[in-house]
Amino acid sequence: xxxxxxxxxxxxxxxxxxxxxxxxxxxxxxxxxxxxxxxxxxxxxxxxxxxxxxxxxxxxxxxxxxxxxxxxxxxxxxxxxxxxxxxxxxxxxxxxxxxxxxxxxxxxxxxxxxxxxxxxxxxxxxxxxxxxxxxxxxxxxxxxxxxxxxxxxxxxxxxxxxxxxxxxxxxxxxxxxxxxxxxxxxxxxxxxxxxxxxxxxxxxxxxxxxxxxxxxxxxxxxxxxxxxxxxxxxxxxxxxxxxxxxxxxxxxxxxxxxxxxxxxxxxxxxxxxxxxxxxxxxxxxxxxxxxxxxxxxxxxxxxxxxxxxxxxxxxxxxxxxxxxxxxxxxxxxxxxxxxx
Amino acid sequence: xxxxxxxxxxxxxxxxxxxxxxxxxxxxxxxxxxxxxxxxxxxxxxxxxxxxxxxxxxxxxxxxxxxxxxxxxxxxxxxxxxxxxxxxxxxxxxxxxxxxxxxxxxxxxxxxxxxxxxxxxxxxxxxxxxxxxxxxxxxxxxxxxxxxxxxxxxxxxxxxxxxxxxxxxxxxxxxxxxxxxxxxxxxxxxxxxxxxxxxxxxxxxxxxxxxxxxxxxxxxxxxxxxxxxxxxxxxxxxxxxxxxxxxxxxxxxxxxxxxxxxxxxxxxxxxxxxxxxxxxxxxxxxxxxxxxxxxxxxxxxxxxxxxxxxxxxxxxxxxxxxxxxxxxxxxxxxxxxxxx
Numbered sequence: 194x195x196x197x198x199x200x201x202x203x204x205x206x207x208x209x210x211x212x213x214x215x216x217x218x219x220x221x222x223x224x225x226x227x228x229x230x231x232x233x234x235x236x237x238x239x240x241x242x243x244x245x246x247x248x249x250x251x252x253x254x255x256x257x258x259x260x261x262x263x264x265x266x267x268x269x270x271x272x273x274x275x276x277x278x279x280x281x282x283x284x285x286x287x288x289x290x291x292x293x294x295x296x297x298x299x300x301x302x303x304x305x306x307x308x309x310x311x312x313x314x315x316x317x318x319x320x321x322x323x324x325x326x327x328x329x330x331x332x333x334x335x336x337x338x339x340x341x342x343x344x345x346x347x348x349x350x351x352x353x354x355x356x357x358x359x360x361x362x363x364x365x366x367x368x369x370x371x372x373x374x375x376x377x378x379x380x381x382x383x384x385x386x387x388x389x390x391x392x393x394x395x396x397x398x399x400x401x402x403x404x405x406x407x408x409x410x411x412x413x414x415x416x417x418x419x420x421x422x423x424x425x426x427x428x429x430x431x432x433x434x435x436x437x438x439x440x441x442x443x444x445x446x447x448x449x450x451x452x453x454x455x456x457x458x459x460x461x462x463x464x465x466x467x468x469x470x471x472x473x474x475x476x477x478x479x480x481x482x483x484x485x486x487x488x489x490x491x492x493x494x495x496x497x498x499x500x501x502x503x504x505x506x507x508x509x510x511x512x513x514x515x516x517x518x519x520x521x522x523x524x525x526x527x528x529x530x531x532x533x
Numbered sequence: 534x535x536x537x538x539x540x541x542x543x544x545x546x547x548x549x550x551x552x553x554x555x556x557x558x559x560x561x562x563x564x565x566x567x568x569x570x571x572x573x574x575x576x577x578x579x580x581x582x583x584x585x586x587x588x589x590x591x592x593x594x595x596x597x598x599x600x601x602x603x604x605x606x607x608x609x610x611x612x613x614x615x616x617x618x619x620x621x622x623x624x625x626x627x628x629x630x631x632x633x634x635x636x637x638x639x640x641x642x643x644x645x646x647x648x649x650x651x652x653x654x655x656x657x658x659x660x661x662x663x664x665x666x667x668x669x670x671x672x673x674x675x676x677x678x679x680x681x682x683x684x685x686x687x688x689x690x691x692x693x694x695x696x697x698x699x700x701x702x703x704x705x706x707x708x709x710x711x712x713x714x715x716x717x718x719x720x721x722x723x724x725x726x727x728x729x730x731x732x733x734x735x736x737x738x739x740x741x742x743x744x745x746x747x748x749x750x751x752x753x754x755x756x757x758x759x760x761x762x763x764x765x766x767x768x769x770x771x772x773x774x775x776x777x778x779x780x781x782x783x784x785x786x787x788x789x790x791x792x793x794x795x796x797x798x799x800x801x802x803x804x805x806x807x808x809x810x811x812x813x814x815x816x817x818x819x820x821x822x823x824x825x826x827x828x829x830x831x832x833x834x835x836x837x838x839x840x841x842x843x844x845x846x847x848x849x850x851x852x853x854x855x856x857x858x859x860x861x862x863x864x865x866x867x868x869x870x871x872x873x
Contacts, residue, residue, distance in 0.1 A: 232863055235861065235863060236861045236863050236864060239858065239861030239862070239863075240858050240861070242858065243857075243858045253593065253594045253595075254593045254594075255593070255595070426840070426848055426852065427840065427845060427848070428845070428848055428849050428852050429845060429849050431853070476856070479856040479857075480852055480853065480856045482856070483852045483853075483855035483856040483862065484852045486855070486862045487851065487852060487855060487862045487865055487866060487869075488836070490862050490863060490865075490866045491836060491839060491866050491869065491870070492832045492835070492836050494866050494867075494870060494872075495832070495835035495836060495839065495870070496828070496831055496832050496835060499831060499835065500766065500767065505767060505768070505769060508766055508767070508768055509768050509769050511827065512766065512768050512820055512823045512824045512827060513771070513820065513823075515823035515826070515827060516816070516819040516820045516822070516823040517583075517819075518579065518580050518582060518583045521575065521576045521579030521580070522579070522823065522826045522827045522830050523572055523575060523576050523579075523830060524576060525827055525830075526827060526830045526831050526834050527834075529827075529831065530831070530834060530835070532834075
């Protein structure tokens with residue numbers, strides 16, 4: 194392996210397909226840093242993807258979702274799957290927060306070549322977290338990982354969007370976080386394909402399950418309409434199972450620290466995978482993923498093109514005028530784009 | 534007031550400056566829905582803004598930040614300020630979560646014309662939550678509100694960015710949320726100008742204060758570099774206090790439900806306001822706000838222009854090809870933009 198060429202796009206791609214994990218790590222670094230290799234690499238790797246099942250795991254801080262992701266990864270490993278984990282953490286130059294998460298995980302998962310973990314930062318990426326995450330998932334998919342777990346904090350808009358573009362979205366709740374209806378406020382109820390009530394050995398777990406059941410009894414929203422609405426390109430949705438209640442999100446109790454209920458949770462995710470394929474819904478989700486990604490890339494390419502053509506001095510003058518209220522930002526944008 | 538013309542842009546602007554609250558609500562609805570009035574309204578109102586002090590209040594679910602925002606608003610009212618509140622909640626078509634928040638607040642604040650509360654949704658807005666929030670703040674500013682409180686859940690990337698573009702960012706922590714270092718993981722430590730440890734009557738409040746102090750003793754990051762880095766336009770920062778430790782974020786204990794410590798918290802925010810003006814840092818923050826806003830608008834305008842020129846059928850075919858891996862999204866973007 195040390196003889197692989199990791200200095201060129203073609204060399205990195207070949208090494209990746211040969212199972213070289215250093216090539217994998219290096220490719221992801223290129224993407225995170227937005228290096229000149231990033232786009233050629235993504236273009237070269239794209240056709241090799243599309244086989245992995247992508248699982249979003251999202252929940253508020255304190256629900257123990259990192260531990261749960263860990264336990265799910267181990268369960269998948271025991272079933273013989275290769276597992277990629279992408280942990281989405283906001284950049285924290287102060288604390289190195291993203292690294293901390295990795296170190297905790299490493300204890301259980303270190304040294305296993307069938308598993309790969311990456312914490313996301315947004316450094317350098319104009320496109321932000323969502324773009325960097327999508328690109329990393331693409332690379333892991335092309336590298337042949339069977340299951341890719343994306344962990345997000347699941348309260349923010351970007352984070353919810355990242356999780357909701359997965360094939361299966363697991364929403365993690367926990368009892369005793371002050372408020373049973375936290376999920377409602379956070380707006381993540383409608384994106385769940387599977388619920389996990391983690392820390393289920395704590396008081397109040399049954400109340401949380403009951404609250405979720407009550408919510409679901411009010412009717413299951415059409416997740417695809419929610420995803421589609423205003424967030425991506427105005428495309429026509431392909432034919433799919435038109436009844437949103439054809440899949441009723443199951444609610445599972447887990448105690449991730451004791452590995453309780455994890456096998457059942459993984460089984461529920463796999464059932465959902467089967468449902469997606471049978472109902473034609475997987476194609477729909479892939480289409481929505483593609484539309485989201487294309488939209489992000491379009492916005493980026495367009496903005497970069499304008500910025501490349503605008504001298505910094507003009508930009509500075511424009512921003513100063515806006516800050517001092519001599520010019521509104523809409524007129525400033527029009528001037529920059531030479532719109533009469 | 535009922536005789537005001539609320540059917541035209543000019544009429545709405547005049548009524549707003551005359552203190553008509555129905556005009557205010559209607560203008561914000563135009564903006565949220567992205568109606569044809571939205572942009573002309575924002576352009577007309579922009580020059581009247583720039584006077585309000587904008588305060589971001591952000592924290593994880595369960596920290597009690599809504600109650601704290603409520604209490605801060607009442608304290609500001611008692612000091613004679615007009616107060617606007619913008620609560621950033623992800624759209625929840627299933628639950629109407631955003632409305633719930635409003636109703637809770639209404640009990641204390643209803644009927645006071647010196648206060649205005651709006652919960653944000655993202656419906657219809659291509660630009661998303663950050664854009665809609667910035668626009669609403671602009672309107673409240675132009676309407677003459679002295680203090681504008683923006684409440685965000687403070688875990689997600691967009692939400693942290695929204696809060697961090699305020700003049701003063703209050704980060705709310707609470708004891709007993711499972712993990713003292715939650716703030717570090719969430720990456721919000723570096724954007725705080727003031728810390729509030731809410732629910733300070735609970736066990737563990739002193740531990741939370743100690744943990745924050747320890748973090749701060751490791752060194753205060755340059756918030757403006759954090760804000761500037763990769764998130765906005767590549768502008769030159771104006772001259773400002775170059776020493777990031779010139780303002781050391783104070784840590785205040787509060788019990789919002791009992792109104793304890795709220796006056797002190799508001800006093801700390803006002804001290805920070807004074808510091809910003811004395812040190813030239815307020816100008817810097819206004820510049821960063823303007824750059825963020827201009828970038829969001831540029832991306833939107835550019836994307837809309839391309840979409841307007843592309844027939845849906847071409848877009849559908851392109852997205853299908855990307856979803857089926859016949860085409861990578863980067864090449865698809867180039868084809869749409871006619872880049873050779």
